[in-house]
Amino acid sequence: MTDTPLEPVAKDTSARSQWWDVWDQFKTHKGALFGAAVFLFIVLSVTLGPLLWPIEPTFIDIRARNSGPSLAHPFGTDQLGRDILARMMAGGQVSIAVGLTAMAISVLLGTLIGVVSGFFRRLDGALMGLTDLFLALPLLPLLLVMVMLFRESLSRSFGPETGTFILIVSAIGITSWMQTARIVRGEVLALKEREFVLAARSIGTPSRRMILRHILPNVLSPIMVSATLGIATAIITESALSFLGLGFPPDFPTWGRLLFDAVDYLQQYPERVFWPGLAISLTVLSVNYIGDGLRDALDPRIRGR
Amino acid sequence: MLTFIFRRLLLAIPTLVLISLIIFLLLDLAPGDPLANQPLSIPPEVRQKMRDALGLDSPAYVRYLLWAKQFFWVEPLVFVDWVIGTNFSEGMQRIVSWQFRSPVFDIIIQRIPQTLWVVGLAYLVGVLIAVPIGIISAYKQYSWFDQIGTFVSMIGFSVPPFFSGVLMIVFFAIMLPWFPSIYDTTLVVDDFESFGQQIRQMTLPVMVLALQTTAQLSRFMRASMLDNLNHDYVRTARAKGMTEKVVLLVHVLRNSMIPVITVIALGIPSIFGGAIITEQIFKVNGLGQLLITAIYANDLPMVQTLAFIFAVLIVLCNLIADVLYGLLDPRIRYD
Numbered sequence: 001m002t003d004t005p006l007e008p009v010a011k012d013t014s015a016r017s018q019w020w021d022v023w024d025q026f027k028t029h030k031g032a033l034f035g036a037a038v039f040l041f042i043v044l045s046v047t048l049g050p051l052l053w054p055i056e057p058t059f060i061d062i063r064a065r066n067s068g069p070s071l072a073h074p075f076g077t078d079q080l081g082r083d084i085l086a087r088m089m090a091g092g093q094v095s096i097a098v099g100l101t102a103m104a105i106s107v108l109l110g111t112l113i114g115v116v117s118g119f120f121r122r123l124d125g126a127l128m129g130l131t132d133l134f135l136a137l138p139l140l141p142l143l144l145v146m147v148m149l150f151r152e153s154l155s156r157s158f159g160p161e162t163g164t165f166i167l168i169v170s171a172i173g174i175t176s177w178m179q180t181a182r183i184v185r186g187e188v189l190a191l192k193e194r195e196f197v198l199a200a201r202s203i204g205t206p207s208r209r210m211i212l213r214h215i216l217p218n219v220l221s222p223i224m225v226s227a228t229l230g231i232a233t234a235i236i237t238e239s240a241l242s243f244l245g246l247g248f249p250p251d252f253p254t255w256g257r258l259l260f261d262a263v264d265y266l267q268q269y270p271e272r273v274f275w276p277g278l279a280i281s282l283t284v285l286s287v288n289y290i291g292d293g294l295r296d297a298l299d300p301r302i303r304g305r
Numbered sequence: 306m307l308t309f310i311f312r313r314l315l316l317a318i319p320t321l322v323l324i325s326l327i328i329f330l331l332l333d334l335a336p337g338d339p340l341a342n343q344p345l346s347i348p349p350e351v352r353q354k355m356r357d358a359l360g361l362d363s364p365a366y367v368r369y370l371l372w373a374k375q376f377f378w379v380e381p382l383v384f385v386d387w388v389i390g391t392n393f394s395e396g397m398q399r400i401v402s403w404q405f406r407s408p409v410f411d412i413i414i415q416r417i418p419q420t421l422w423v424v425g426l427a428y429l430v431g432v433l434i435a436v437p438i439g440i441i442s443a444y445k446q447y448s449w450f451d452q453i454g455t456f457v458s459m460i461g462f463s464v465p466p467f468f469s470g471v472l473m474i475v476f477f478a479i480m481l482p483w484f485p486s487i488y489d490t491t492l493v494v495d496d497f498e499s500f501g502q503q504i505r506q507m508t509l510p511v512m513v514l515a516l517q518t519t520a521q522l523s524r525f526m527r528a529s530m531l532d533n534l535n536h537d538y539v540r541t542a543r544a545k546g547m548t549e550k551v552v553l554l555v556h557v558l559r560n561s562m563i564p565v566i567t568v569i570a571l572g573i574p575s576i577f578g579g580a581i582i583t584e585q586i587f588k589v590n591g592l593g594q595l596l597i598t599a600i601y602a603n604d605l606p607m608v609q610t611l612a613f614i615f616a617v618l619i620v621l622c623n624l625i626a627d628v629l630y631g632l633l634d635p636r637i638r639y640d
Contacts, residue, residue: 136320136623138615140578142331144600145608149334236465240582243467244597263471270475277468285463
């Protein structure tokens with residue numbers, strides 16, 4: 001995830017762009033580097049793992065149910081004899097996909113509202129009022145209500161998996177854009193007073209190009225930081241919903257759902273809660289460290305010190 | 306200051322009205338029928354009468370206004386009656402839960418003590434742990450204590466309560482049977498033994514919730530202390546010959562508590578939200594669990610009222626935080 005902004009610059013070696021400086025600073029933050037490595041490892045094992053591990057996550061081997069760790073099933077099997085390692089990988093795909101998509105929606109919304117309300121003074125009052133209103137909403141109860149209300153109808157029209165995915169991703173996206181919007185608005189308000197904006201305006205740059213050319217590239221760093229941290233919150237929120245039984249259906253596991261299912265067998269097989277919980281925590285921890293490192297690396301006042 | 310509080314209170318009213326409207330409109334889309342679990346032997350005309358009595362077929366704005374009247378007028382009157390023994394509210398229709406068939410507020414009153422005990426104590430414990438950790442971490446920046454503190458708070462940040470809670474149950478209730486994993490609400494505390502029992506059953510949920518609070522607050526406390534330690538007045542205080550203890554605990558601490566206290570006030574509603582999950586894990590019979598069961602049971606009046614109470618808490622705590630900020634910091638003026 002963190003490497004995406006760095007890839008295009010890796011090709012042109014002629015000019016040293018600011019992203020090299022960012023990367024140099026990022027490298028000095030040990031926690032962030034370690035976090036990036038762990039996150040990359042998790043993403044790779046979740047996406048490429050199923051190619052190497054042939055057992056289907058939904059394959060039921062009822063004779064091997066509730067078996068402990070063995071060579072055939074390194075993490076053991078669940079109450080229906082499904083391989084937990086395969087389910088962990090399938091669950092991780094969904095969890096991370098939910099995290100990334102929900103983050104994308106929330107960052108898009110937040111950036112849009114932040115830029116518009118910072119740039120157009122007439123809309124500022126209304127949009128910030130909307131942001132404050134959303135901040136005052138009790139989000140977790142509303143998320144639960146939204147999932148309960150729309151799950152049936154969306155499942156019917158898109159199928160249970162896609163329907164739930166769309167629902168959860170958009171619900172999380174709609175309820176988590178406010179911080180980004182506030183930060184972006186603040187940055188835009190400060191940028192608007194700068195000379196280069198005045199210069200661009202004086203040569204008659206229209207608002208649309210002004211935003212795309214001059215404003216957006218300069219607010220990219222806070223957006224990137226809040227995007228990174230947004231992945232972590234989205235993954236936690238999705239797991240919380242699944243944990244409360246209002247997330248994905250059981251044959252379409254996510255890490256939160258696996259944890260929820262494992263809690264029923266807590267007395268007999270306490271080790272079963274460990275893997276999904278560890279996966280969620282490690283992912284969130286690594287993403288948080290990446291965010292920390294990015295924040296330092298993208299701050300020109302800290303960089304080069 | 307008073308005018309500021311007054312103005313903020315006035316501003317809070319439209320916000321709350323809007324929020325209650327949003328919650329209502331969202332719930333209005335719910336597909337469930339509150340009479341679905343009544344026996345099928347009820348004749349249709351009786352069923353229709355029941356629907357009329359519950360006001361289900363009236364247009365949405367009538368139902369919303371009815372709820373608003375019940376929430377803002379009838380329920381306060383009931384409360385007044387209960388306090389001073391009058392009967393203003395006689396014959397008035399209260400908000401009735403479809404699930405329990407009794408007034409929503411009676412049930413909420415029953416559930417509040419459990420939530421307040423667990424959540425309130427957890428918040429207190431969290432704050433009491435976080436503040437010293439933040440102070441020491443900032444004073445000894447980059448020491449091993451600071452490193453460990455930062456790491457632990459990062460873990461507290463990243464480990465969601467539904468995992469830390471389950472882990473606690475695995476370690477401290479199953480492997481080492483020290484604490485019960487289920488909160489027994491019927492326990493009556495009347496002697497030392499039952500008091501000990503109460504403490505033991507509260508330990509695990511309080512620990513889970515306190516870990517989260519500590520993680521967030523100690524980082525904030527550390528940042529705020531670090532901010533203040535570089536100021537000129539600290540050098541002045543040291544130059545005057547004050548002991549390190551006085552400099553740190555009187556001069557710097559008082560200044561760095563200003564933002565921290567507002568954060569503490571702002572965090573109160575979110576701890577109630579976090580308690581929803583923790584209560585579910587430990588089967589604490591509190592407000593969060595009430596909300597979850599109401600959502601499952603399609604008990605719309607209960608969900609509406611509870612969600613709105615959470616919203617009121619958020620708005621109120623925001624207001625308190627703003628007021629506290631002005632009271633504590635003379636540089637902030639609300640004129």
